[in-house]
Amino acid sequence: MKTIRLKCSLLELIMPVLFISILWSCSDTKKNETASNVDIKIEYPSAAEDKNLDGRLILLLAEQADTEPRFQLRDDAKTCQAFGMDVENWNPNTALQFDAKAFGYPIENFSGLPSGDFYVQAVFHKYETFNRADGLVVKLPMDRGEGQQWNKAPGNLYSTPKKVTITNGKLPHLSIVLDQKIPPIAAVEDTKYIKHIKIKSKLLSEFWGRDMYLGAHVLLPEGWETHPDVKYPLAIMHGHYPKDFDGFRTTPPDPNLEPEYSERFDVEGYNRIVQQEAYDFYKTWTGPDFPRVIAIKIQHPTPYYDDSYAVNSAAQGPYGDAITYELIPHIEKQFRGIGEGWSRFVYGGSTGGWESLAVQVKYPKEYGMCFAACPDPIDFRAYCLVNIYEDENAYYQKGTFRKTLVPGHRDYLGNVDATLKDMNYRELVLGSKGRSGQQWDIWEATYSPIDKEGYPKRIWDRLTGEIDKEVAEYWKENYDLADILKRDWAKHGKDWENKIHIYCGDMDNYYLNNAVYLAEDILSETTGPYYNGEVDYGDRAEHCWNGDHDNPNHISRLRYHRMFIKKYTDKVAKIAPEGADLKSWRY
Structure with a gap:
């Protein structure tokens, strides 16, 4: 009896272990099956400049062939499929086995792929090594003139798309050669009205341990050459990386331009509308009634994005200081800007909206007014639909x-x-x-x-x-703009008075209006002084609404310069110091 009980006890002890072992075995078998379903080898041909590559290898699968798969990765249901893996020290003519466990979107692993015919393409996004001043070494993609776009970055390698058939989650054996390289971006040329500058930033170069540059496209006012003694206010448009001063065109729209449909705005021939608006702005800019100011668009891409968000940060460095104390004074000196805080005003939408408010908040005396349209979250209690302080997930x-x-x-x-x-x-x-x-x-x-x-x-x-x-x-503590305004109003309220203007559609696509509501509550309660600015909402207006109640969004978003430059000059007397020249530049 004791022997039998002992045998039962041993079985009771052994069975769970056997059961777990079987589960592990099944799990390993499943992993091995997944791995066996993925036999994809990728290589790139010899080239003198392409050796010991670091970067991100991205494999894409798309149903449609009207555009390359690298241009079909999206957030919505129309997206193609992608998998990504990090690569270090990759050499030419060395076949790289694509990682079977690589993370995918929207399907997370290869075994979940549907059956059917697809077009496959691989892209290699190159990284460079940065030896930062703090001793840390990071590998990141350097902007190469395209504004940090992985699928358009010059020098990135990619393959010619090929058609494949997937059956029950199993891909055929694939040998992919990255036989294409994205070409360099053509340089832009100066014109009578538009000048292009680039300066080496001492602050950023010291931080990153290598030469780093800032740039800008400068739009000169009508009469700039014939009024050599006049100094001008500076209109600073913040936003994503500008390749030129787009939105300004000295010739009528191209009559042979093939009209293109805008899916976003549901408008036919939107490209023609864009050209017409640019030409109309030129006529407005040079007309007799428009304020004479210098307008600029800043180029400040970082190894993380197409612009720096115009503030100092731990990961990107002192971009706020570099823009405010290096780039802007350089432009003002070269093109006869007034060069005082009241004479600089900022505006922009989305990213540019956040940046405009951020520099006004971070540098209250260095900027005279901000116009922030559809800004990225300015109150982190509404970080889109997340309250980062109270929500757990x-x-x-x-x-x-x-x-x-x-x-x-x-x-x-x-x-x-x-x-x-x-x-x-x-x-x-x-x-x-x-x-x-x-x-x-x-x-x-x-x-x-x-x-x-x-x-x-x-x-x-x-x-x-x-x-x-x-x-x-x-x-x-550092970047919640609404909280900083509330926290520091007693200290900087007089410097922010009359300067803050915020606009947002109440149906913003990214729910950015929720943060604006919270910021408005804070501003509406300010005293000693009252903020005396403006917060306005567009009824059922989507992202990029900028305060224009008279035109549809696809038009108003093309009129930032003519809208906000006029708003600033109408209000500048409220923030200019006594004795400031408010007349000579209004010729």
């Missing part, structure tokens, strides 16, 4: 018995076509460690402290969505 609203995905993008009727998780997963495919060059990663590169390697700390776990509260507190 960015991807889900959690209850006891269920969890609901948090929306990321909507149309003006509220129809959701992407979740926050979708948007973040797409970026995770394009780059690890915040290197995707996309929206959520640049917010971290701007607002976050750095980790021990030198990369931005995550505000939330990119796979799970769990929010890091320590990082959130760092964001609040």
Whole structure:
């Protein structure tokens, strides 16, 4: 009896172990099956400049062949499929086995791919090594004149798309050669009205341990050459990387231009409208009634994005100081700007909207007025639809018995076509460690402290969505613009008076109006002095609404210069010091 009981006890002990072993074996078998389904080898041909490559290898699968797969990766349901993996020290003519466990979007692993015919393409996004002044070494993509676009960056390698058939999640054996290289960007030339400048930044070069540059496209006022003694206010448009001073055209629209349909605005021939608006602006700019100012668009791409967000940050360096104390004074000196804080005003939309408010908040005496349209989240209690201080998870609203995905993008009727998780997963495919060059990663590169390697700390776990509260507190202290205004109003209120103007559609596609509501509450309660600016909303207006109640969004978004330059000159007397010259430049 004792012997039998002992045998039963041994079985009882052994069975769970055997069961777990079987599960592990099945799991390993499944992993091996997944791995065996992926036999993709990628190489690139010999070239003198392409050796020991570091970067991100991106594999794309698309149903349609009307455009290359590299141009079809999106947040919404029309996206193609992509997988990404990091690569170091890759040499030419060395076949690289694509990682079977590579993270994918929107399908996370190869075994989940649907059956059918697809077009496959590989892109290699090159990284460079930066030896930062603090001793940290990071590998990041350097902008090469395209504005940090992984699928358009000069020097990046890519393959010619080929058609493949997937059956039950299994791809055929693939040998892919990155036989194409994206060509350099052509330089732009100066004209009578538009000049292009580029300066080496001492501050940024010291931070990054290599030469770093800032640039700008400068639009000169009519009569600049014939009025050599006049000094002008400086209109600074913030926003994404400008390749030229687009929106200004000295000739009528091209009559032979093939009209293109804008899916975003549901407008036929939108390219013709853009050209007409640019020509109309030229006529307005040179007309007798328009204020004479110098207008600029800044080029300040970083190794993380197409612009720096115009503030100092731990991961990107002192871009705010470099722009404010190096670039802008250089432009004012070369092109006869007045060169005083009241005579500089900033404006922009989306990224440019946040930047405009941010520099006004961070440098209250150095800028005279800001016009922030549809700004990126200016109050992190509404970081789009996430309250980073109170919510535990960015991807889900959690209850006891269920969890609901948090929306990321909507149309003006509220129809959701992407979740926050979708948007973040797409970026995770394009780059690890915040290197995707996309929206959520640049917010971290701007607002976050750095980790021990030198990369931005995550505000939330990119796979799970769990929010890091320590990082959130760092964001609040340094970059929550609404909270900083509230915190520092007693100190800087007089410097912010009459300067802050914010505009947003109440159906902004990214829910940015929610943060504007919270900021408006703070501004409306200011005293000693009252902020005396403006906050306005567009009824059912989507992203990029800028305060224009008279025109549809696809028109008003093309009129930032003529709208905000006029607003500034109408109000400049309120912020200019006594005795300031407000007449000579109004000829």
